[in-house]
Amino acid sequence: MSVVHEKIELTTGATRRRARRISLTPTVTVYLALVALLVAGSVLVGLNGGVLLDQGGILNILTRSTVLGLVAVGQTIVIITGSLDLSVAYLVGLCSLVAAQTMAGSDGMIVPGVLLALGVAAVVGLVNGLVVTVLKVNAFIATLGVALILRGYLEQNYTGPAGSVPRAFQHLGFDRVGPIPIGVLLMLLVAAAAWFYLKRTRPGYHTYAVGGDVDVARLSGVRTGRTIVTAHVLCAVAAGLAGVFLASRLGSGAPYVGTDAGYDLESIAAVVLGGTALAGGRGGVVGTIGGVLILATLDTIFDDLAVDPFFKDVVRGIVLIVAVALYARRKLTRRSA
């Protein structure tokens, strides 16, 4: 290699590095957008005679983020691996029921109730993963099918809330550590665990690899099937945890608590809003939490302003599309660079 050639390499390398430092990654973008939204929201709500960011307002945003956050963190992992999970909404309901009915008001059954609910979730995740990897059914169809099966089961066996959790268990849903609700801490803890899994562990690396290009991953010796199944199980367990948390808040299990809130599409929206590529291989939970906070903040602002629900959905839709368009643009310019 000639000396001169190396010199060119070095200088272009330096300019590239500089460019990267100031470039907006999706994660940075989403948090900047969140700050902008908080500012704009404060002004709007302020003009309306209210206050967005007082303690109650902040708590409101955080509480709204809890359940969606749990589900979306799990969803992030499956999406990064190139799959997706549409069964989470029914799973949240199912797990709230399993937990509440197992506990049946008795303190001694709290631990078995939680474990059983998470166990059921893990099995559902395992089924999702195996249908995708072994039967090679497209994830969209596979998890939609599992969602329908869960719905059939719930419709057949429940007409409304069932089971009850003991008072002691309701602390999970309502207590605070200092100013912060336990639920929020739980959600952040799960997010931190997912972050560690994705960014620090070998299976996490493989999650990105499989989502980036399954064939390349397989050629490199990655156990692709196992990676995808694990992602589905983790996603389902996170949704199960959301169900358990809701049982604690509601005092009983509720079959449609997940679907009423639309956690399936909502979680995917949060993930995408957070900058994770729907095609897989890129993204992370930090962005997802940002996405969840944006959605929760929007909701809080709309409630404060008493906007009608139709308009609310329109704005959410626009936000989502604009965000994804922005990320796509960034990708284009980088390609041609």
Added chain:
Amino acid sequence: MTAAGDVVVRLTGITKSFLGVPVLRGVDLELRAGEVHALMGENGAGKSTLLKVLAGVHRPDSGRVEVDGEPVVFATPRDAQAAGIAIIHQEFTLLEHRTVAENVYLGREPVRRGQVDRRKMEADTKGLLDWLGEEGIDPAETVTRLSVAQKQVVEIVKALSTDARVLAMDEPTAALADHEVELLYDLVDRLRARDIAILYVSHRMREVFDLSKRITVLKDGAFVTTALTAELTSDQLVRHMVGRSLDALYPDRATPGELGDVRLALRGAGNARVRGITFELRAGEIVGVAGLQGSGRSAIARAIWGVEPFTTGTLEVDGVTRRITDPRAAVRLGIGYVTEDRKGEGLALRQSIRDNALLVRRAALTGGPGRRKSDLGELLKSVAVVARGEHQEVRYLSGGNQQKVVLAKWLAVGPRVLVVDEPTRGIDVGAKQAVHRLLRELARSGVAILMISSELPELIGMSDRILVVHEGAIAGELPAGAGEEAVMGLATGHGRGEVA
């Protein structure tokens, strides 16, 4: 421990069919420690498929695979890796959005206290890159940002990092410039010294004769022969591969009378990568562009094509000053561009040969129906595509045949200016000649051709004159038939040429 000359891997009677079409019909192959064994054959002969059998990607329908005399069955690439076999595949196996180090250690990430040891991973990658003399590549850089040649280096590092006893390389030099090929020679020497068995697939005769001890030839999936390289002449080898002799001649160059009007003219054109580019391209001529990897050769092509447009100077097409800011504009002005990165930019891998060949025509040119079937057949035949039919998905074609489809895609449009970047990369000897003839015929019919190639004999043999690029500027122009030394001298910034 194996000593030099011991048989490490033995394949016997390997057969493999895809959807009932036989691709390998009873192939035998022995790889010995410390020896380079070349595997040769035309495009589609089954070389890559055989490597994939060895890699555990494909299971053979019948036949035996033995490692150290023991029969083995590789169900997955992981099994082959565990047996000490590393493969550098023909197509890149890199994750674009992960870093160099993450790619190199993919599937084998070092772990310390439950966490992936990033630092070790990057340091080890750096060590291997340095060992190869490629200090310019940063282990923490994302792969998308690397050039094609750098990606090839990363592939090599990835294979080396496994500490394999058997290394199979599928056209590792196809993406490398000549001086980088030297690095590979050097590398092969060092591997040989470590008693590693090497399987080497290449269409470049010179490399095969320089490097290998034995050569195995495949034709249409069948085993033809294994012979000691020293006992073969290149003519015999070609006859084994193609079934007939080929002359080594390039088509006649353009005569002054065949040159027409200036089709494309650049005057002081430049952008972030190149500057002061001035030259004219006439109808009927083939102008070669030489230069080292990274010198700006491809950047000129990409600028003409509007991917990274020129920001200074002027560009004229048929005497009219134009600003080409995207490829669509270029197509509409009658400019075609065969990219050096066929997988990334040249082909829609999941679409059929037909769709790919007609892509530009359908997408960028209004009016006029797509070519009729018979036309397309002619076109594919003119570039000698070997496929099961024009509806076969491009990703299942052999590498060389994919390259031919890229060429066909541009021929279907009938461009007036054609910029070709490494047009014969990965193409077998017979087809290479066909492509050379085709380019010359196009020139005769009035197309102005700008040809970039890292293969000096090809560049010199084909060009009516040669522009040499060095450090983003044209270092000089050489007449037809200039020597390799003259070109390399200018390309490295040492020589001097007759400046145009």
